[in-house]
Amino acid sequence: MKYCLAIGLFMYACFASAQPVEQIQSLFQKQTQAWNQGDVDDYMQSYWRSDKLQFVSRGELVYGWGELYRRYKKSYPNKAAMGELSFDIQSVKSLSDNSALVTGQWTLARDKDQPTGASTLLVERIDGQWLITHDHSSD
Secondary structure, three states: OOOHHHHHHHHHHHHHHHHHHHHHHHHHHHHHHHHHOOOOHHHHHHHHHOOOOOEEEEEEEEEEEEHHHHHHHHHOHHHHHHHEEEEEEEEEEEOOOOOOEEEEEEEEEEOOOOOOOEEEHHHHHHEEEEEEEEEEEEE
């Protein structure tokens, strides 16, 4: 009986921990797909719509969803400027039931160049939805 209970608890723990990882991976797959369709509006749906959102890149710290959105729209006015994004998740480290740290490598394939870099992102489950609340990306 104890053996069956232990197996059951183990299977539950595996399933419970795998589901958030799959949901987080899905978040980044959808975000990458939106980028590759040239849709900044849809891409931004993966970010927490809050003034407390933090984005760090090129030595600058940006606060707030609205400010980040404006910067993306200015820097990437069309599909050609956006290019084709690939994002390879290296690790997802669970910090709690509602937060995880994601590290990954990204590349933009464009006619003029192919920038590449790394990202460390804090994702949190807010109102049942996984969202990026902090993004630190470097090239």
